[in-house]
Amino acid sequence: MKDHSRTNVRSDLNPSxxxxxxxxxxxxxxxxxxxILTVARQNGITIPTLCxxxxxxxxxxxxxxxxxxxGINKLLPACVTFPRQDMEVITASERVVxxxxxxxxxxxxxxxxxxxxxxxNGHCELQNLAVELGVSHVRYPYLYPHLAVxxxxxxxxxxxxxxxxxxxxxxxxxxxxxxxxxxxxxxGITSQVITDLNQPWxxxxxxxxxxxxxxxxxxxxxSEKGKSVAEMIKRRQFLPYLQMMRGRQDTxxxx
Amino acid sequence: xxxxxxxxxxxxxxVAGYATGASQGFIYVRAEYPLxxxxxxxxxxxxxxxxxxxxxxxxxxxxxTIKVRLGAGAFVCGxxxxxxxxxxxxxxxxxxxxxxxxxxGLWEHPTLINNVETFxxxxxxxxxxxxxxxxxxxxxxKGTKVFALAGKIIxxxxxxxxxxxxLRDIVYDIGGGIPQGKRLKAVQTGGPSGGCIPxxxxxxxxxxxxxxxxxxxxxxxxMIVMDxxxxxxxxxxxxxxxxxxxxxxxxxxxxxxxxxxxDILSKITANQGSPEDLAMLEDLCDLMKSTSxxxxxxxxxxxxxxxxQYFREEYLxxxxxxxxxxxxxxxxxxxx
Numbered sequence: 001m002k003d004h005s006r007t008n009v010r011s012d013l014n015p016s017x018x019x020x021x022x023x024x025x026x027x028x029x030x031x032x033x034x035x036i037l038t039v040a041r042q043n044g045i046t047i048p049t050l051c052x053x054x055x056x057x058x059x060x061x062x063x064x065x066x067x068x069x070x071g072i073n074k075l076l077p078a079c080v081t082f083p084r085q086d087m088e089v090i091t092a093s094e095r096v097v098x099x100x101x102x103x104x105x106x107x108x109x110x111x112x113x114x115x116x117x118x119x120x121n122g123h124c125e126l127q128n129l130a131v132e133l134g135v136s137h138v139r140y141p142y143l144y145p146h147l148a149v150x151x152x153x154x155x156x157x158x159x160x161x162x163x164x165x166x167x168x169x170x171x172x173x174x175x176x177x178x179x180x181x182x183x184x185x186x187x188g189i190t191s192q193v194i195t196d197l198n199q200p201w202x203x204x205x206x207x208x209x210x211x212x213x214x215x216x217x218x219x220x221x222x223s224e225k226g227k228s229v230a231e232m233i234k235r236r237q238f239l240p241y242l243q244m245m246r247g248r249q250d251t252x253x254x255x
Numbered sequence: 256x257x258x259x260x261x262x263x264x265x266x267x268x269x270v271a272g273y274a275t276g277a278s279q280g281f282i283y284v285r286a287e288y289p290l291x292x293x294x295x296x297x298x299x300x301x302x303x304x305x306x307x308x309x310x311x312x313x314x315x316x317x318x319x320t321i322k323v324r325l326g327a328g329a330f331v332c333g334x335x336x337x338x339x340x341x342x343x344x345x346x347x348x349x350x351x352x353x354x355x356x357x358x359x360g361l362w363e364h365p366t367l368i369n370n371v372e373t374f375x376x377x378x379x380x381x382x383x384x385x386x387x388x389x390x391x392x393x394x395x396x397k398g399t400k401v402f403a404l405a406g407k408i409i410x411x412x413x414x415x416x417x418x419x420x421x422l423r424d425i426v427y428d429i430g431g432g433i434p435q436g437k438r439l440k441a442v443q444t445g446g447p448s449g450g451c452i453p454x455x456x457x458x459x460x461x462x463x464x465x466x467x468x469x470x471x472x473x474x475x476x477x478m479i480v481m482d483x484x485x486x487x488x489x490x491x492x493x494x495x496x497x498x499x500x501x502x503x504x505x506x507x508x509x510x511x512x513x514x515x516x517x518d519i520l521s522k523i524t525a526n527q528g529s530p531e532d533l534a535m536l537e538d539l540c541d542l543m544k545s546t547s548x549x550x551x552x553x554x555x556x557x558x559x560x561x562x563x564q565y566f567r568e569e570y571l572x573x574x575x576x577x578x579x580x581x582x583x584x585x586x587x588x589x590x591x
Contacts, residue, residue: 012354012358012359059350059505060350060351060506060548061505061506061507061548062506062507063506063507063508063546063547063548066546074545075545075546076351077351080351081351081353082353099542099545099546102538102542103507103508103542103546106507106508106511106512106515106542107507107511109511109515110507110510110511139535140515140535140539141515141518143511143514143515143518164507165504165507165510184346184504186504187329187331187501187502187503187504188499188500188501188502188503188504188510188513188514189499189502189504189510189511189513189514190504191504191510
C-alpha cells in the first residue's frame with residue numbers, strides 16, 4: 001500500500017537549530033534533524049550499516065549501526081537516533097563491536113551466502129562488512145533454507161538465497177520510482193521480498209524495468225542477467241541526484 | 256475486561272480524550288476474540304444512544320467518538336508502534352522509538368496509547384480519587400492487576416488481586432493449589448515472553464519491581480502454573496516456538512535469533528544436545544535482549560534465560576545424562 005501523505009518530517013526537530021555533542025571523544029556540531037550516523041560520517045567516523053542507504057527512508061532494522069550513548073542503557077541505532085546537546089556517543093566499544101559481529105554472523109546463517117559462486121563476489125556489502133568487522137567464521141549453525149530463484153524478468157533476476165531483507169528494493173521502488181512493485185511477504189524467519197503479490201517478476205504489470213532495485217541491492221540477490229560470478233557491480237551514481245531533486249528533508253519512520 | 260465491563264473502558268477512554276483534547280479514540284481488539292468484539296460494539300452503540308459518546312457529550316462542546324479496529328492475528332501488534340501501523344492499514348511491524356507515539360503516533364499525530372486495563376482504572380480513580388487508588392497495592396506498584404490463571408492449577412480463570420499479593424496466595428488460596436497433590440515447580444508470568452519463577456520465590460509479592468528482580472515481567476498478566484511433570488527445557492522451547500512464529504521479521508537479531516534459539520532447544524529436547532549449547536543459548540539471548548528493535552525481541556529470551564538460571568540442572572541432565580527429569584521429553588524417555 002502506498003502512502004503519499006507521508007512526509008515523515010519529524011515536527012519536533014528543528015533543522016535550523018545547531019547543537020554540539022561528542023562522538024568517540026571528539027566534539028562535533030550538528031543540525032538537530034541530522035542523525036548520529038549522518039554526523040559521524042560527516043566527521044569521517046565509520047559506523048557499519050546495511051539497511052541504510054542515503055536517499056531512502058530509514059528502517060532502523062539491521063541493527064548493525066547500534067551505538068552506545070552515555071547515560072542510556074539501551075543500544076540505539078545511529079541511523080534513526082538524533083543527537084542532543086552534550087550527548088556522548090561511543091561508536092565502537094568492545095560490546096557494540098561484538099554484537100555487530102554476531103548480528104552479521106546470524107545474517108550469514110539465515111540464507112545461503114556462498115561467495116565463491118555469487119555474481120557480487122568482491123562487490124558485496126555483506127562480504128565487505130564481514131571483512132571490516134573481522135568475521136572470519138560463523139559460530140552459529142547454518143539454516144540452509146530452500147529458496148527460489150526468479151529469473152522470469154527479461155533483464156534481471158532475484159535470488160532469495162542471497163537476500164538479507166534490508167528492503168532497499170522495496171523502498172527505492174516505492175519512494176523513488178513510485179511503482180511499488182516490491183513488497184514483503186510473511187513474517188519472522190519466513191519473510192521474503194515479493195513482486196506484485198508474489199507473482200513472477202517477469203509477469204509484473206507494475207514493474208517499469210528501471211533497475212533501481214538491482215543497483216541498490218547490497219548483495220547478489222538482485223542482479224542483471226548475463227553477469228557471471230563476480231561480475232555484478234552495482235551502479236549507485238544516480239542516488240545523489242534523486243536526493244537533490246526530491247529535496248528530501250528527512251526520512252521515513254514507518255517502514 | 257472488554258467482555259465483562261466494556262463501559263468502564265469506554266468511560267476511561269472518554270475521560271482520557273477530554274484530558275488530552277482528543278476527539279477520536281480507537282479500540283484495537285484481536286479478531287480472535289469475537290465475544291469481546293460483539294460486546295464492545297454493543298456497548299459503544301449504547302453509549303452513543305445515551306449521549307455519553309458522540310457530539311456534545313452532556314451538552315458540552317466536547318466531542319468524542321470511538322471506533323473498533325480488529326487485529327489480524329499478530330502477537331507483535333501488541334507493541335504500540337506496530338499496533339498503530341495496523342490501525343493505519345499497514346503491516347503490523349514496529350518501528351524504532353523515539354519518536355514515541357505521544358509525539359508522533361497515529362497518522363503522525365500525537366497519540367495516547369494505553370492498555371485496556373489502564374483505561375478501565377480511570378473511572379474509579381476519578382470517582383474515588385487518586386489517594387484511594389494509591390492506597391491499594393505496594394509502594395511503587397499501585398492498584399490492582401488482573402491475571403489469567405492457567406496451567407496445572409485447580410481454579411483457572413481471570414482473577415483480580417491487589418498489587419503485591421504474594422504468589423503463594425494466588426496459587427494456593429485463589430487458585431486452590433496443584434491438582435492430584437503434585438508439587439509446584441514454577442510459575443510463568445507475563446505471557447509468552449515472561450520468565451519462569453521457581454518455587455523458592457513463592458512468597459515474593461507480585462508487583463512490577465519484584466517480577467523484574469527475578470527476571471520476569473508483568474506483561475499481559477498471563478500466569479501459568481507448572482508442576483513437577485513439566486520439563487523446563489520443553490517449556491522454554493514451547494515459548495520460543497511461539498516467539499519465533501510471531502517475530503515480525505523486521506530486525507535481524509529477532510528474526511534469526513528466535514529461530515537459532517528454537518533450533519538449539521529442539522535439539523536438546525530431542526536428545527541431541529551438546530555441552531556447548533548452553534553457552535550459545537546464553538550468548539544468543541543476550542544478543543537478542545540488547546539489540547532487538549522492539550519489546551518482542553528484547554523480552555522473548557526471558558523464558559530461556561530464567562529456566563537456564565533456575566533450572567540449569569534440567570538442561571544439564573538432558574545433555575549429559577540423556578535424562579529428562581520431568582519425564583516429559585519423549586525421545587529421551589525412549590532412549591532409556
